[in-house]
Every structure is written in C-alpha cells, then in structure tokens.
Amino acid sequence: VDAVEIIRAKRDAAPLTPEQIDYFIAGVTSGAIPDYQTTALLMAIRLRGMDARETAALTDAMVRSGVRVDLSSFRSIPVDKHSTGGVGDKTSLILAPLAAACGAIVPMMSGRALGHTGGTLDKLEAIPGFRTRLTLDEFRASLETIGCALIGQTDEVAPADRTLYALRDVTATIDSIPLISASIMSKKIAEGIGALVLDVKCGSGAFMKDEPSARRLAESLVGIGRHAGLRMHACITRMDAPLGRMVGNSHEVVESIETLKGSGPRDLEDLSVLLAARMLELSEAGAPARADQSASRAAYEARVRDALRSGSALEKLRQIIERQGGDPRVVDDYALLPQAPHRAEIRAARAGYVTRLDAGSIGEATMALGAGRATADDPIDPAVGCRIVAGIGDRVREGDPVLEVSYSDAARFERARGVYEAAIAIGDAAPPPVSLVIEEIGDR
C-alpha cells in the first residue's frame, strides 16, 4: 500500500479497499502522510465520491484513530441526537435534559458554530461558568450521576477527523456526503452511544438545500450507523425559516429554558418532543412489534410531554448546568446571561402577512453581528442575536416590527440590516401551514 497509489485509485473513480482506507487514516493520524497528499485525496473523494462500503470503512478507520468510549455498563442504550445544523436550532439544549429526565442516558458531544448555523457548545458557553471541556472520566461520571453530559469533542476522540476537517475547510472539500457522513458518525460512534437520532435539516438555512440531497445524507448516515451496530432513526425536517423565535447564543438559551418551562414556541416544542420520544424509543430495549408502533410512539411522546409539564426536564437542565460549573440561577434570571447594549427593530415594509423569513439570510445576518464565525478562530459574541416578533403567517401593518435585533457594534449592525430586511417577505395572504417534519427514516 502506498499513498500515491491510493490517490491514483480514487482519482480514477475506483472504490478504495478497507486496507487502503486504514493505511490512509493511520497515516493522517500519525503524520506519516503529509497534508499535501491528504488534500489531493480529499479533492478526489469530493469529485469521485465514495460508495456506502467505503464510507463505512472510512468512518470505522476514523473511530479507530482515537479512543472509543465504553458505555456498555449502562442499563439502557446510551442515545444521542445529532442535527446537521440550522438557524435557531437549539433542540440539543432542550432534548438532552428532556430525554435524561425520562431516564435515558444521553452522552452528547457537540460542535461549535461554523458559517451561519449555530453550535451547541457556543450556546452552552453563553451560560456564565459553563464548562464544555470535560475529561472522559468527568463525562462518564456525569452520565452515571445525572444521566446526561453536554461536552465538546475531546482530543482523544477521532483525532483523524480534526485533521481532515481542518484541511477540508481550506480546500473546498467540505460539501461531500461521504466526508460529512464519516466526520459526523466517527465522533458519534466514538462517544460510546448505542443509538442515535438524526435531525437532517433541509432548506435555505441548512447545509442541504433540497430534499433529495437531505435524503441522501440521511441515508448515508443511517447506513454507517447501522454498519457500526447502532440503532438509528433520522428525521428530515424543514429549515427554510429559523426554528423557534430566537437566534443567537444567549437568545437561544433563553428560548430553550422557556420551552422546558412549557412556554416555548410551538414548532420548537413539537420537534423537541418528537426527537426526544424517538431517542427514548431507540434507547429502550425490547420495544414492541411494528404493528404497535404508532401506539408505542404516542406513549413515548406522552412520557416526554409529562417530563416537560412536571418540570422534571427543567430540573434536569439545572442539574446539568450546576454539574458543569455553570450558574444554575440563569434558569430563573435571564439577566445573568450576556446582554447586548443596543436594540433595533426591522419593520414591515408594507401591510400584509409574513410569508417568508429566510433562514439562510437571518443566519448570515446574525453571524455578521458576531453570533457565529466565518473561520474557526473567530471570537463569538454570545449576547447578539435576533428575536422574531412577527412569525410566518402573522398579520402586520406597515412599520410593525418583524424582527428585534440585539447588537453590540453599530457598524456590524448596519452591514447586517439589509440582509435582515431581504430575509422578510410579506404577501397578501397567509401561506398554508407546512409540516416541519418532511420524512422519517428509521429502524422501526
């Protein structure tokens, strides 16, 4: 085996053997294969593709580049959720305590914001004191004590993925379904889960703009997970408008807490309940036969709604914050979260009904305020963000506020203002309601 041979094979559209993939990932991890060979192969993969077998082998090699956490001693199957990223998507902050409050073991390793989509770690770090860098021992101890831990990828987990991701970022090789799939799934498999619920976002604010590509990604991820022995369930959900009403890091913490208090926006609550119910379903062994599926699903959803209503999920969030060094009083006093000094409203240019709040544009504008990062080293401003005052279907008069923007820097706001304005469309009639969930692809 030899790096040039491997590059040549993929260049010529041949499938790589597991041995070739192992050799390559081992070389990337040890540094024996120089970056300039790695990026040539990444571009060949981007342009020639990889089949399901290659993608599974790539994922497996990336898992083996580091530690795979052993969580097999838990009674139920440890379960996580992964979202491919959207604007206003704060479901992890809601789901993790919700599923854990229902008894699930939720080892959640998350990422940071990149581009216009938010990152769970950045949101959590808006909470004063919250530590996302736990050791693997602390991670396990949290799971044993409170059933949940929300952390960043540790250095021991899938180190090959970090190297590959950094190189993909600077060589226009991010948007490759096999590379995305292996990157996501290697980290998830390595964190020790036995089941995974995927939320594959589809639309202007998502990485996948159309349903066929979202479906391909979902199927690729599900296939890899099954190949690794995980129980898998994927929901393909719309991301044409922001999820919920708040975008920006401390804004989204507030909305997550509100949702756990039972006062969240309907779309966010419903999706959180659905995903948490699917997590419970996957994590509990001896599930009912297919014939009983819909009754069984209704029962899981009812359990999750009970955890919301009873306050036990909110209490679980408090425990998580406390355990990870954060100030749990934020649950009751949002003023403890970072606050931006300035506010401005984006107003309706005409009377009518809000027909569009483009997620991609709102994500970009909010990133421009400082909520996200264009490159991995950019600092985040946790305080900035926007709140949707008039949602899709709401009636507005000319001059009514549609968005309320919180900002720190006037020049940045001026650059973002036009992007916010362009995100809004107002028509003569309310658009028909659409279901957030497009499709589910699952094990049962």
Added chain:
Amino acid sequence: VDAVEIIRAKRDAAPLTPEQIDYFIAGVTSGAIPDYQTTALLMAIRLRGMDARETAALTDAMVRSGVRVDLSSFRSIPVDKHSTGGVGDKTSLILAPLAAACGAIVPMMSGRALGHTGGTLDKLEAIPGFRTRLTLDEFRASLETIGCALIGQTDEVAPADRTLYALRDVTATIDSIPLISASIMSKKIAEGIGALVLDVKCGSGAFMKDEPSARRLAESLVGIGRHAGLRMHACITRMDAPLGRMVGNSHEVVESIETLKGSGPRDLEDLSVLLAARMLELSEAGAPARADQSASRAAYEARVRDALRSGSALEKLRQIIERQGGDPRVVDDYALLPQAPHRAEIRAARAGYVTRLDAGSIGEATMALGAGRATADDPIDPAVGCRIVAGIGDRVREGDPVLEVSYSDAARFERARGVYEAAIAIGDAAPPPVSLVIEEIGDR
C-alpha cells in the same frame, strides 16, 4: 481573490480567470499558498481540466514566476526542440550540434530521466566532466561563441514549475494535458527561444499511448507557444519500439556520436535530420510562401545532411563538450565513457522475424538496471544499457542474440531479464515497415 475560492471554482468545473491563475502561481512561488491547497487545486485541474485560454494563462504565470532569458539580440530566432520523452530518444544530442552547425542559435534547457524515459541531462553527464549546470551568463556566452548550449533548468527559470512538478509527482496529478503543457512550455518560453520544434512521442514507450491523446497534447503545446508569440512546429512520432539501437546513458552518447559521424541507424538519422531541418526553417525569418514549402523543406534537409556529411556537426559536438567542461576525446574513444562490467544476451526463443521490441518494456527493464530513476532522488548508473542486435524485421534463428545487455549488478539484471524477454515478439513474417512520423502540425 482567495485560494479557497479558486479551488472551489475549479472543483465546480468553472474556467479560472487569468487573475485567479496569477494569484495562485504567485502564491505557490512565494510560499504564501500552502502545499495542501496547491495539491487540492492540482487534483481539481486533473479531474476537471483547463481550456486553452486557462492553460495559456497558467503557462504565462509560470514563466513570470522567474526570469525570462532575453536572447533578442541574436540575428536569427533562437530555436529549441522538445521531445515528450521516449525510449532510446537521444535526438537532442544529435540535433543541437546539427542545427548549430547550420547556423541556428540553439539554447537547449533539458530535464532528467523520470520513469522509463531517458533524460538529456543524464545522457550528457555520462561524458566525463560535462557540466550541465551553467549560470545564465555562461549559457548566453556559449550561445554567442558556438551557437549552442545544453543545460539543465536553472533555479531562476520557472520556479513555480519546480514546486508544482514535485507536488504532482506525489499526488497522482502528473498526467494532465494542461499541467504537462504548462510545465513544458513555461520552461521553454523562459529560456528565451522564439521558435520551438516539438517531438510528441506516441506509443508504448511514450507518455501518450495513442494518437488522439498525442494529438491533443501536441495541439495544446502548439497553442500555448503561439499564444506566447513563438513559432511552433510539432511532429507526432511513433514510440512503440526504441529509437535507434541503443538504450542507456553512455550507450546513447555512443550512438549519437556515431550518427554525427554518418554511421547511425537509419530511423535515428532520418528523424534527427527532419527535426533539425524544421528547426532551421522556423529560426530563419522571411521563409518562402506556402506554395514553395516542399522545395524549401527539401533544401533545409539537404543543408542538414551536408552538415552531417561534412563533419561540421560532429565538430560542433566536440566544441560543446569542450566548452561545458567535458572530455572531447570521447568523440574518438568511447572507452572513456563509463563501461559496465558485465554483458549478457537476450536470445530469440524461436526462429522467425522480429516483429516487436516493446519500447515500454525495454525502457522499464533498462531503468531497472539503473539507467533511470523511479523517484527524483534515485542515483543513475550511466554505464548500464542495452543494444538492439536484431531489430524489427530482422530474421533470427532460435538462440540468436536479439538484445545485448550491459549491467553492473547481477541481481538487478535477473529482475530485468524477464521484462526484456517479454518485450520481444518473433513471428513468421517481417512486419510491414511503418513511417516513424505520424503527423506534423506546424506554423507553415
């Protein structure tokens, strides 16, 4: 302009603008663009291609990455020949003195052997003392004094090409017509010529295996040269069998001298005369109108044959050797060249006519003896090589010698023997003679 944007554009099969290409080559030259971005772009170019305009802009940027020698003070147009490389192709050693003896100015910058094709520099360095590393001042002084200089690429000439070539070699991106074309032409344009004759080899011993790809390469090279204001002429010639009867560095020096003495093999002499005549034709301004072309060509060929017969071309070689520090007595005493200690014969397995002497296999076998290099750092053994005893169409009895192999290392010879044997085919009838020249593509 930004490197990732450029990579993304080519990844998506967009043509690059001259500004993008300039930015990239300037960054490669200065080191501002890291190798891992360069190789991602090279793979994208390998898989997506470049049109004629992009290839010309790439060549131009590579020329401007270093010095372009100014030879405009010479009375005639400085002219060079470039061969895309074949087995036994020693025409440069013959042509350069031949054309210079006819009054042409021949500034010839050549390369080294890589793979199974020979390199002019390695052949010249088989001559004791011969220096191929001249400064640009020495280069110019040689041209002024004797009309010819045979040197390697200096550090000042097309430095971007050296970086790109080294990276292409380790990333399976060598075999791209635009990249090959820009690499060849940037060095040739930078050496200060105003006219170039190309010998594009086609067949098992060449880089281009079939006529359509040889034609594409020839047209790409001619197009770039014209775009840069050069007079261009290309010959597409067969490389299914070795050119001449000798393969290996000192072997080829001997055969070149024999040819300049008028005792060379017919195919080699004819091709050398043809290429030298085309060089003269391009280098002399005010050439006749197209109607007189064939008479004019016959006249140029006659002048070249005169230079061979009169001994003036041989005398010119002696001057070149002397001027570049070599021992000119080799012209009369081949024993001064490196001699291999062992000889062996590869014999006819049956009686009949030699129908095939596969150039690719003979090249590989001779490389395996030490005549060539698999990687750029391999040492060369100038003494080893092989001589064709029975050429294509010759009648042999079973056990007659077909090849005479000179080697230094018995183990290497044992590995090469089977490859030599497999190169030979013997049939019941002599094959029909084929013309070496397949096609000419020229300015006039």
